[in-house]
Amino acid sequence: MENLPFYVYLVFGITVFVGVFLFYKASHDSKIFLVIISLWIVIQTVTSVSGFYTITDSVPPRVALLLIPPLIMTIILFSTRRGKVFIDRLDIRPLTLFHIIRIPVEITLFWLFLHKAVPGLMTFEGRNFDILSGISAPIVYYLVFINMKLNRYALLIWNFICLALLLNIVFNAILSVPGVFQKFAFDQPNVAITTFPFVFLPSVLVPMVLFSHIAAIRRILLKKENLI
DSSP, X not given: OTTOOHHXXXXXXXXXXXXXXXXXXXXXXXXXXXXXXXXXXXXXHHHHHTTGGGOOSOSSOTTHHHHHHHHHHHHHHHHSHHHHHHHHTSOHHHHHHGGGGHHHHHHHHHHHHHTTSSOGGGSTTTTOOTHHHHHHHHHHHIIIIISOOSOHHHHHHHHHHHHHHHHHHHHHHHTTSXXXXXXXXXXXXXXXXXXXXXXXXXXXXXXXHHHHHHHHHHHHHHOOSOOO
């Protein structure tokens, strides 16, 4: 990890910034979102720089703290009145375009694989097909919102497919992290997400991607007014 080229950090850092910016715009410039995500990034920065996540033999696994708090926040938002109000105010257009960040994420994962920081199964050469979500995002955005050749139900199907692709890589990535629950990639485990700044992949980007899909699916299924 010490010998990673600077461009790997640069591309990933820009990806995190762009991802947060696009979600911020989808939230209609929500100051509450900006404060919460900024505090969360600061907390994860301090925690990861201290080396906390590099200790992988603890029970329960320390990396769980990257995923569980955002998951709890997602559950709260989808189960409370104020949370549902926030979700239903989201602009589904930038929320769809948001998924282009999955292209540089997949490129970053491939670079990390070349430097033995993640296993090959986490790349598009292995079991990870999530790059298709990123490539298709601007195409779907154009066909649904600009060209209007596709309707809301096509957008719904796309969200379900991309959600499945996300869950596939998350499942494989979690079971590739060194520790008591590791099932894959013992020769080249997923150590990147235990170090700064790549902790932002499971703690920031993945939760936002997951939330975006579930929010879009809810909006399409439950809202009576036209989204398009």
